[in-house]
Amino acid sequence: MSFLRPVMLAMVLVPLIVISASAVFIEKKLEDPAQEARARDISGEIRCLVCQNQSILDSNADLAKDLRQIVRERIAFGETDDEVRAFLVARFGDWVLLDPPFKMTTLFLWLGPALIFLLGAFAMLVFLRSRNREVDGEKSIKLSAEEETKINELLNSDEPGKNA
């Protein structure tokens, strides 16, 4: 029976994949397949403002549908990918791009993790060095003359287990 399971799984999953791949584009596509591919690429990088963590390509929200249509229209007008993105950014801000641009206002976003890593590395270095110094310090404590004779006595003594 076990050989049936992958088959059954495939019977369930394959139509699902087909449905999810086509469900997005029930609407009118561009006639030129190259342009349609560009529209899809751009849409995949545009954030759906309603669902926020989905691209407009994946989202079924009304606004996402409208924005997909606008992306197609702009491409049909002959705009470049950058011009299409600029059109959307002018209206909804950088936030609409799933891949945020590198500029002054996003500096902390991009460099923050590296900064926090460096801070952590620095803190660890300081901590380890100060700990090493403490260990060295303990080592260099001199024994007093009294302790020195006592320890020599013990070391030279033949009787095991005899305490001073």
Added chain:
Amino acid sequence: MRFRFLIPVLTFSGIAAVMWYALFNLNPTEIPTELVSKPAPEFALEPVPGYGPGLAQTDLATGKVVLLNVFASWCVACMAEHPFFMELKTQDTVDIYGLNYKDTPEAAAQWLARHGNPYKRTGMDLKGRVGIDFGVYGVPETFIISPDGKILDKIIGPVSRDMFESRILPLLNEAGS
């Protein structure tokens, strides 16, 4: 170095304070408008049937601060702010213009007839294209427009009395003085 044990405690307190603030004071679903201090986008729309002349970009530059409210008959949250807008109209505090977003003329007219019309002018954005030019991504949204037709600020979601007093009234007073 007696207080070194406080370092982790303070670090934790700092992180907790930031997260506390973000949890209760920031709303990730609110994206501030990109259009601040830019002129309102160009548009010209037909009115909701029976509700005044249409609405165009030029109607917004009125010489005083006005509100442009994006509403729809299908919008449940619009009901929350509607009584307050009616009150503003009776008190003549501020002129409100209505941008009817992705609605049908019949439904919009019916909605205004049933709940009252707080708007000085209305415009029907049937396809939602003007909304996109304004960066509207949800209804209701309310734009505060300067005397020369520039966008000063945008309120996302229903306008409450508190929000009116903290975000709209100062702009009204500033322009009036």
